[in-house]
Amino acid sequence: MLPIPERVRTLAATSNVAKLSVDGAPSPARGGVDERGRPVLLVLPGETLHGVREDAVAAVNLTAMRQLGTVTHPRGLIEVQGWAEPVPRDEARAAAIAVAAHCPDENLFDALERFGAPDAARLLRLDVGQVVYLTGQESGLLDADDYLGAAPDPLTDVAERVLAHVNSSHRAQLAAGVSRQLGEPAGEVWLWELDSHGATVRADESLIRFPWPTPARSGVCLETALRGLLCTC
Numbered sequence: 001m002l003p004i005p006e007r008v009r010t011l012a013a014t015s016n017v018a019k020l021s022v023d024g025a026p027s028p029a030r031g032g033v034d035e036r037g038r039p040v041l042l043v044l045p046g047e048t049l050h051g052v053r054e055d056a057v058a059a060v061n062l063t064a065m066r067q068l069g070t071v072t073h074p075r076g077l078i079e080v081q082g083w084a085e086p087v088p089r090d091e092a093r094a095a096a097i098a099v100a101a102h103c104p105d106e107n108l109f110d111a112l113e114r115f116g117a118p119d120a121a122r123l124l125r126l127d128v129g130q131v132v133y134l135t136g137q138e139s140g141l142l143d144a145d146d147y148l149g150a151a152p153d154p155l156t157d158v159a160e161r162v163l164a165h166v167n168s169s170h171r172a173q174l175a176a177g178v179s180r181q182l183g184e185p186a187g188e189v190w191l192w193e194l195d196s197h198g199a200t201v202r203a204d205e206s207l208i209r210f211p212w213p214t215p216a217r218s219g220v221c222l223e224t225a226l227r228g229l230l231c232t233c
Helices: 004-013 089-102 107-113 144-149 156-169 171-182 219-230
Strands: 016-022 025-027 031-033 039-043 057-068 071-086 122-135 138-143 189-195 198-203 206-211
Touching: 004 057, 004 071, 004 122, 004 138, 004 144, 016 031, 016 039, 031 089, 039 057, 039 089, 039 107, 057 122, 089 107, 089 122, 122 144, 138 144, 156 171, 156 189, 156 219, 171 189, 171 198, 171 206, 171 219, 198 219
Parallel strands: none
Antiparallel strands: 016 025, 016 057, 031 039, 039 122, 057 071, 071 122, 122 138, 189 198, 198 206
């Protein structure tokens, strides 16, 4: 299993901004997560954070979802707590790209082209204080150093692509392989999570973890390890 800080960072990297509160009051939320795991927010004129002091206490709720057929399930809830700060000009483009990956918005062009203008959209990010997480049956608290010092699983991008392909085209093979591993029929089976350390499947309402004998170091290694689970021979 991935270490908790790395697991939380992996979930954050694939999450959407679901909720924002500023000094305890709800505020419109649109944004993404940058390469360090910090929430990045697009704030429009007239919204609370647009004119608020730069050290405003804020909390951003991130949700990692999994689409299984026609139903969307939450697989991780993360609340990043900290202080709002403006994104520096030389980092604004990267911040805008992080937002656009989850929340495309034409106001991003305004934030870049009229950067710093009093009536322009703003790009803010959270100076992380602590992170509360709930994933599966695990919950807890990470301090800023543990969260920011970790990194997402290096195979996250390829793992998400492979997972989507298996769930769309190879579920019968997955169910057969899982049933073989369990020694009994597994029921309705979906691939739930996939990473360099193993695979988690959802069998009916249960989550079952299948660790790899050794961590996968590349996309090819990941696919090879997964074939071992899919194999029904």
